[in-house]
Amino acid sequence: MTNIARTMERALGRKRYVWQRALFKVLGHIVVFGVGLFFLVPALWMFFTAFKSSKDVFRFPPTLLPYDNQYVTINGKAYPLYNVPVNGEMRQLAALKIAEGQGTFVNPNDPTEVIETRARYAEPIFTIKFQWRNFSDAINRGVRPGLKVNFWTYLKNSLIVAFFTIIGTLLSCVPAAYGFSRIQWPGRELVFMLVLSTMMLPYQVTMIPLYLLFTETLKWGNSLLPIIVPSFFANAFDIFLLRQFFRTIPEDLVDAARVDGASELHILLKLIIPLSTPILAAITVFTFLWAWNDFLGPLLYLNNPEKFTLAIGLQDFQGQRNTEWNQLMAAAVVFTVPIIIAYFFAQRTFIEGIKLTGTKG
């Protein structure tokens, strides 16, 4: 076999072979880079739009980076700089006033030199400028007139939901997964099949009775409870992941502990959990993502903006009449940053978790 390949290689000619490989590499780079642009440009577009001024957002042709008029300070006041043709010569002048097609410009170095000209001859000078104000504007403004609600309200609610959902998921799924993996009881595998089968059930089937239960029977409408409480009652997906992991812990270890008279709870707390930190971290991260992103749950149960999470409150930042894209993107960036930070802290966990959830059926 090897001989055939070698012969072929020789037949192709060493030179041509090398040349082909080089071409292959170059083509590969071009394609990978080209496709990469599709993923990269929208992300950068979001990021840089967040720093644009309202005027810059609609400037044509658009630029990726945020630009704004270059200003010059004369006698303590800022005036925009323009390129103005004066007697056939292009000069940089500060615009005092532009109205009715007529512009009044002055020489920034000599403010006594005033030049009047048709405004359309003047070209504004732009410079890269990051307008950080968008963030404080988006964050601090009262998004709903008459209500004391702003970004911080939504952020607080999102954090409360994420925190308690993580606690609830861990508190309920860890013991359940232990019961499904490390304790031998009759009927276990059958019940576990039932657990798995609940994953097939679409959310919509239980949505209506749960809505009626939470809002009408329990009167939890307009609180975060309907979103938080179910997480304390274990979910199939996390039980499955934890069980898979627990099963990899050698049975001998657990048996040894049992022989020593350790209770099951003791084994779980002192033996299993310390050995399971990778999967616990993965579940924490993914539950956080899930809670942070959840849209339908809050949409169903939260009517009062004081209880909104960021996911459903984000639309408020687009302004009352016209969409202010720069502020909306600023809010979206702020909403995304915690996820990006989580990603860089737990990069391995992320990737391992995805592989775990995506390849084992």
Added chain:
Amino acid sequence: MTLTETLVKPKRRRWSPATRRNFIKGMLFISPWILGFLFFTLYPMASSLYISFTEHHIRTASEWIGLENYLNLLHDRRFWTSLYNTVYMVVIAVPLELLCAFVFAVLLNLKLRGQSVYRLIYYLPSIVPLVASSMLWMWILNTNNGILNVLLGYFGIKGPSWLTDPTWAKPALIIMGLWGIGNTIVIYLSGIQDVPTSLLEAAELDGASWIQRLWYVTIPMVSSITLFNLIMGVIGMFQYFTQAYIFAAAQSGRANNVLGSPLDSTLFYSVYLYDRFSNLKMGYAAAMAWILFAIILVCTLLLLRFSERWTYYEGGER
């Protein structure tokens, strides 16, 4: 022990004290799940099945109307529209996303410099929260000022009104979906890297070209991943909601969100279900939910059935 054995066995043997103890322990440990299953799954399922045969009234008791909700669905034009829109996405978007994810994973597996940076770039959009990415794309797809149409303009193409033209609304959502396939790419990438090198080398020595190795070795070796992602993709697509909701809200305004706009072209199954639900047509929405469940079950079973031919599991039989 198989199911038949369990059923046929005449009498259960008496449990030993140890077994009984274990059973009680096991029950205690899984009790959070049992309670959750009873209150948040079993009871709501039974209840929603019942509701689907009734007409819901706010103040007075619900009224039993038999199959009327189900029969009314048959004559509901918007129901069929929503089903059509959803099937459109299932048939076009799901396979397209899988195909792209696989091709991009192959690209990211090429031996090139800087691949770790490219992997990061391909992956990152998928962790941008759906709400944020949907809003970003509303901005990108904006007819006059959106970057996509501006870029198309540079090539002399007049971009369509992605957000307001019913013909282009679903393609717009598909493009948006492709931006977030990073998870699937990662899954495929790990699958491709798990393909035994011995197989690939053997194929290479037999004179298989790069394309042939891909077609005859790699693709069959990742077929179980394809099946799993296909099923998850189909199930997920039948419940497609958030993006469509934000899409519609971007045009009709948050306060008065006309679901499905423009002109019902983004009225997906779950969107219409939510629309009926928020109009307090509880029975109608519950009937839709059960039909959705049936559709998902049938699709999953069909996919499993027809996948046997083209799916390979390591270690022979599954």
